Amino acid sequence: MIRQAQKQDYHQAAILIYDAIHDIANALTGEHEKEKVLEQLGLYFTQEKNRLSYQNCLVKTVDGIPVGIIVAYHGKVAYELDEPIRAHVKEKTGKEPFFDQETDETDFYLDTLSVNSQFGGQGFGTELIQSMITYAKEQGYPTFSLNVEESNHKARRLYERLGFSYKKTISINQHFYHYLVKKL
Template sequence: MIRKAQKQDSEKAAVLIYDAIQDIAHVLTGERHKKKVFEQLERYFCQEVNRLSFQNCLVKTIDDIPVGIIVAYQGKAAIKLDEPIRAYLRDLTGKEPTIDPEADAADYYIDTVSVNPEFRGRGFGTELLLDAIHYAEAQGHPTVSLNVEENNPKARKLYESLGFSYKKTVMINQHKYSYLVKQL
């Protein structure tokens, strides 16, 4: 079953998000040690306003245990959604943090898709993507976008099979990503 995420999903969600974004999670949390990264990801997830908030997530569950997650939001909301992250990092480091822009303002942006490795290959990631696309369409968004790391051809093939096409190359945390867009 796919359902809206809930705060009590935070522990599983943090692991799934980390699995998808890894080094970006270290940047967003300001932490080096994985345990600390997970703890801060859980805090972000439980916030009402945050790019990684449960409010922006759907989870795929088996026996009500999250085994997959998708994080998505309107691109134009990214600056507001990142403010709690910037504030946390400013407090932690005393410096103004840099968070690389990931989404065009006009797009409904799929930030993260992740499925627990034990459950991959069952179509759960595709289900999550389709639910996010249908939600975007129902809300009247003209486009859905996502980034795929250039060294991940398997994921890119999946996205292209769902109607996404290349728009541009973006840099996120010093890695090249293909920015793919689907017209709705």
């Protein structure tokens, strides 16, 4: 079943998000120890109005347990959604953080997609993407975008089968990504 994420999903959500974004999670939390990174990701998830908030997530559940997550929001609010995260990192590190711009302001943006590896290959990622595409269409967004690491050819083929096409290459946390867009 796919449903809107709930605050109590924070533990599984933090693990799924971490599995998808790795070193970006360190940058977003100001932490380097995995347990502390997971703890902060869980806190972000339970809060409102930040990019990793439960409000921006759908989860795929099996027997009531979240085994997949998709995080998405409109690009025009991306900077605003990062404000609480920037404030936390500045307080933690004493430095003004810089986060790369991941999305165009005109696109509804898929920030993170993750499925527990024990449930891989069952189409759960595709289900999550299709559910979020449906949501974006219902909200009247004209385009849906995502980034895929340039070396992840398997994921890019999946996204292209779902109707996404290459627009540009961008850098996020010193890694190159292909920015793909789907017209809705």
